[in-house]
Amino acid sequence: MIRRIPRSVWCLPPVFVLLTIWSWRRWPDMLVDIGHQLYIPWRLAEGEVLYRDISYIMGPLSQEANAVLFRLFGESMSTLIWCNLLILCAISTLLWRLLRIWSTANCASLLTVLFLCVFAFSQYVGVASYNFVLPYRHEMTHGLLILLVLAHVLAADPHSPRLPRWLSAGFLCGLLFLLKAELTLAGVGFAAVFWWLGLLSREGREWQAWLKALLVYSLAFLVPTVVAVAWYCRWQPPLDALRAVLTTWELTLFPSEAVDGTFYLKLMGLDRPLELGAEIARAALVWALALSVAVAIGLATAKFVPRRHGRRIALVVAVIVGYLAIPHGWWYSVGRPLPFLAAGLALWHCRRWWRLRHTPAARKAAILTAWAALAAAILLKVSLRARIGHYGFVLAVPAAVLVWYELVHELPLRMRRFRAVCEVRNAMIGLLLVFCFQHLAFTHEFYTTKTMSVGRGQDTFFHDPQASPRHFLLPKVLDYLRDSMSPGETLLVAPEGISFNYFLRARHTIPYYQLNPWEMVLTGGEQAVIDSLEADSPDWIVLLKIDMKEYGYRYLGLDYGLDLVTWVRKHYDVAEVLTTRNKAETLGFDAVVMRRKP
Numbered sequence: 292m293i294r295r296i297p298r299s300v301w302c303l304p305p306v307f308v309l310l311t312i313w314s315w316r317r318w319p320d321m322l323v324d325i326g327h328q329l330y331i332p333w334r335l336a337e338g339e340v341l342y343r344d345i346s347y348i349m350g351p352l353s354q355e356a357n358a359v360l361f362r363l364f365g366e367s368m369s370t371l372i373w374c375n376l377l378i379l380c381a382i383s384t385l386l387w388r389l390l391r392i393w394s395t396a397n398c399a400s401l402l403t404v405l406f407l408c409v410f411a412f413s414q415y416v417g418v419a420s421y422n423f424v425l426p427y428r429h430e431m432t433h434g435l436l437i438l439l440v441l442a443h444v445l446a447a448d449p450h451s452p453r454l455p456r457w458l459s460a461g462f463l464c465g466l467l468f469l470l471k472a473e474l475t476l477a478g479v480g481f482a483a484v485f486w487w488l489g490l491l492s493r494e495g496r497e498w499q500a501w502l503k504a505l506l507v508y509s510l511a512f513l514v515p516t517v518v519a520v521a522w523y524c525r526w527q528p529p530l531d532a533l534r535a536v537l538t539t540w541e542l543t544l545f546p547s548e549a550v551d552g553t554f555y556l557k558l559m560g561l562d563r564p565l566e567l568g569a570e571i572a573r574a575a576l577v578w579a580l581a582l583s584v585a586v587a588i589g590l591a592t593a594k595f596v597p598r599r600h601g602r603r604i605a606l607v608v609a610v611i612v613g614y615l616a617i618p619h620g621w622w623y624s625v626g627r628p629l630p631f632l633a634a635g636l637a638l639w640h641c642r643r644w645w646r647l648r649h650t651p652a653a654r655k656a657a658i659l660t661a662w663a664a665l666a667a668a669i670l671l672k673v674s675l676r677a678r679i680g681h682y683g684f685v686l687a688v689p690a691a692v693l694v695w696y697e698l699v700h701e702l703p704l705r706m707r708r709f710r711a712v713c714e715v716r717n718a719m720i721g722l723l724l725v726f727c728f729q730h731l732a733f734t735h736e737f738y739t740t741k742t743m744s745v746g747r748g749q750d751t752f753f754h755d756p757q758a759s760p761r762h763f764l765l766p767k768v769l770d771y772l773r774d775s776m777s778p779g780e781t782l783l784v785a786p787e788g789i790s791f792n793y794f795l796r797a798r799h800t801i802p803y804y805q806l807n808p809w810e811m812v813l814t815g816g817e818q819a820v821i822d823s824l825e826a827d828s829p830d831w832i833v834l835l836k837i838d839m840k841e842y843g844y845r846y847l848g849l850d851y852g853l854d855l856v857t858w859v860r861k862h863y864d865v866a867e868v869l870t871t872r873n874k875a876e877t878l879g880f881d882a883v884v885m886r887r888k889p
Contacts, residue, residue, distance in 0.1 A: 297396035303383065306404050311376065311424075314412040314734070316752045317741045319368075320419040321765050324427035326790025327804050332357035333366045333793060340526045342535035346802040346814060349539050350469035351519055353429040367749035372424060378436055379411055379423045385439035386692065389662075392446060393655060394700045402695050405723060409730045410688055414737045415623065415680030417758060422684060431685040434474035437466050438689075441478055442662065445485045449657040450492045452500040454507050457486075461511025469515055469536070472543040473686070477669035482508065484661040492648050492657075542813070557841060558682075560675025567627075567675045574627040581617060582698070585609050585722045589706065589715030605714040609721025614728075622729040626679040629690040630670040636693060637663035659693075666690035679730065695723060745769070746794055760871040760880035761837070768833065768869055768882045769794060775866065775884075780830040785855075786837055786847045800827040808842040808851050817851075821858050828887055832863055836881040863887055 319325035331345055335358035341351055357371065364370045383403055390399035411423045420427040441463045444456055460482050467478040486508075490501045516536060523532035534541065556562045592605040640663055644656035666689035670677050679687055703716035741753040745766050756763045772795055776782065782797040787805040792798070801823035803814045811817060834856070838845055848856030863885035870881045 297400070299397045299400035300387070302400060303387070303403060303407075306407055307380070307383065310407055310412045314422075314424070314738055316372075317414075317738045318372075318412075318419060318422050318425040319752050321745060321752075321754050321762070322788055322790060323418050324420045325425055326788065326793060328357070328425070328427070328429060329368060329371070330789045330793040330799065330804065332361045333796075334798070336361040336366055340523070342523065342538070343526050344802060345804065346810075347538070348542060348813065349428065349430050349471060351523075351536060352466060352469040352515075353433050356433070357429060365749070368425070368746070368752065369749040375424050375426070375429075375432065378432060382423070382432070382436050382439060383407060383411075385436070385443060389439065389442055389446065390692070390696065392658060393696060398696070398700050401699065401720065401723075402692055405695060405727055406688065406692065408727045409679060409691070410684050413680065413684060413730065413734050415678075415730070415733050419737070421681055426684075428471075430470040430474070431682075434467055434470045435685050435688060437463050437470075438474065438478055438481070438665065441481060442658075442665075445482060445661070446654075446658045449485050449654055449661070450489045452489060452497060452504040454504060457504040457508040458511045461508035462514055464508075465512040465515035468512070468540075469519055472539055473669055473672045476671070477665045477689075480668040481661050481665040484664045485657065488644060488648075488657045488660065492653065558673060558676065560673065564675055570624060571627045571631070571675070574621070574624050575631075577617070577621055578625070578628065581613065581722060582702075582719075584612060584616070585718040586702075586706075586715055588612065588721075589703075589718040590709055590711050592718075593706075593709060593711035593714040602713050602717045606717040606721045609718040610724055613722045613725035617725070619729060622726060623680070623733070624678070625726065626677050626683055626687050626691070629677045629687055629694065630667060630674045632694055633663050633666035633670065633690040636697065637667055639663075662689060663693055666693050680733075698723065750794060761835075764869055764871050764880050764882060768835075768884070771867060771869065771884060772797075772831065772833070776831060781827075782831045782833070783824075783829040784833045784835065786835065786839065786852075788833065788835055791833070797831075800824070800829045806847065806852065806855070807839055808844045811852065817855050820855055824858065828862065830887055831866075832859055832885045832887075834859070834883040834885070836879075859885065 331341070331347065331354045334345060335341060335354060339345060341347055341354055347354065357374075360370055360374050364374075383406065386406060387399045387403045390402055393399075413422055415421070419425075423432050426432050441460060444459045444463065447456065464475065464478045464482060467475045486501065486505060490498065519536045520529070520532050523535055526532075527535065560567045588608050589605050592601040592608070596604050637660060640656055640660040644653060644660050647653045647656050669686050669689060673682055673686060677683060677687060677690075679691070698719045699716060703712045703719065706712050706715045737755070740755040740757060743754045743756045743766060744751055745754045746752055754762065754766065756766060769791060772782070772791060776795060776797060780797060781800045782792050782795065783799060783801065784791045785806045787807060789799060789804040801820065803810060803820060803823070806820060811820065814820060834847065836846055839847070839850075844850040864887075865883060866886045867884040868881065869884065871879050
């Protein structure tokens with residue numbers, strides 16, 4: 292018997308297509324992040340070896356997978372775009388199916404549309420690449436896909452110790468181990484909650500079966516790492532291969548001076564915890580007021596408006612009040628309380644599961660408990676600085692989806708005694724529609740200014756030259772290098788700019804694809820970089836004046852890397868100085884193009 296597809300599902304493909312067309316090729320930033328996501332798989336497809344020829348601080352899975360795509364479908368930005376759109380389709384489908392376990396088809400479709408509009412194609416900060424089509428790191432989007440597959444594997448029967456399920460779960464968590472630490476923590480925590488709830492649900496019975504499940508899970512967890520180490524043993528000694536695969540874990544568990552610096556303190560919110568704590572409290576207060584007003588609108592329409600009109604009126608009034616009453620700027624900080632909401636909901640659903648553990652409703656309670664724990668765990672990295680944008684484009688997805696579900700499904704059901712379930716639900720939907728519209732408007736402001744076409748052929752994308760002096764000058768630097776360099780010549784752009792190497796198809800001669808203060812420490816220090824340059828000097832070097840204040844320094848050659856810049860000036864002649872500086876010598880951006888001396 293073929294199951295009929297719910298009508299609400301048919302809204303998802305048009306929304307997906309419209310968002311793709313609206314944002315088409317406006318996803319990347321010209322300089323930051325997307326460069327190494329293109330350059331590394333290109334070089335791997337050309338025969339170079341990750342960790343030996345190219346230094347990389349994350350796990351190998353995503354870059355090796357993208358290299359395979361480049362070998363199969365050609366080395367271009369379009370290859371990643373189309374493959375990532377397929378991955379986004381898979382993520383959306385899995386998310387809908389997971390939500391369908393918790394709620395109705397209409398609710399699942401609504402929340403999936405919200406995910407697509409708010410997270411998938413977004414840009415909320417000046418630097419692009421925080422989206423699912425051309426992400427700053429593919430480890431993030433690949434990791435979310437694996438987490439959703441893991442959720443489906445374990446949610447099929449949360450209270451069963453069947454070995455095939457736990458074998459699959461262990462293997463999936465092992466794949467996460469080859470991506471990023473925070474994703475692994477979330478996946479392992481998710482599986483651990485299911486295992487513990489399953490053990491408790493039997494009240495001591497079948498404990499041997501659960502221990503076997505844990506053993507099978509643990510062995511399967513090791514398989515991807517063993518395979519990865521064996522793969523890199525083809526080019527490196529076993530210990531070097533093991534350390535290479537575990538690079539991201541070495542940095543996480545044994546942080547160096549760089550990891551413990553200004554950048555990560557700001558990322559976690561530990562640079563000003565009291566101020567950020569106050570922001571979280573203010574955001575939570577506004578949330579509470581907004582939700583109270585939405586509930587009041589629903590209750591009022593249920594009481595004073597005929598039922599055939601009440602639902603629509605509740606929706607319209609909530610949209611109008613939400614748009615006019617809530618300050619537009621507040622929506623950007625709406626994600627601040629998400630880590631604490633997720634943790635609170637994990638405790639709430641755990642308590643609920645305990646009451647229902649011997650009933651059919653225990654399955655849903657177990658899934659919600661584990662998902663809430665996952666949502667809280669994945670946000671630990673940014674617990675005081677959580678947001679919808681920036682790293683939150685992936686990290687905030689589980690928590691946001693959970694909170695949306697609570698607002699649209701669980702909270703209205705508690706209004707049964709007032710006979711206001713539909714009215715309150717529509718009021719909540721109205722509030723979420725305003726939330727969605729405001730975030731689409733933020734993104735639209737960025738996308739409408741991206742009018743300059745950069746790159747050629749399958750590597751074309753749209754760029755905003757007026758966003759900053761840097762954005763204005765970078766296309767000119769690219770054009771100058773394209774006119775000046777000969778085929779086969781090599782290039783180094785410092786402190787960052789590996790995207791130029793990709794667009795020009797110019798090899799980067801040293802393993803370190805960026806030379807910011809953080810990377811300089813991880814590579815073994817300034818002298819290690821100089822030694823690499825002496826061993827294989829590039830034909831061209833471009834020095835960009837990029838402020839590195841997020842790392843606690845300012846400019847390469849002034850606040851750090853003095854010996855490196857001295858070495859460059861000794862061995863290279865200045866070919867051109869490109870600048871946007873005005874006569875007052877302010878608000879400028881410089882690019883010094885240098886060519887190796889004969």
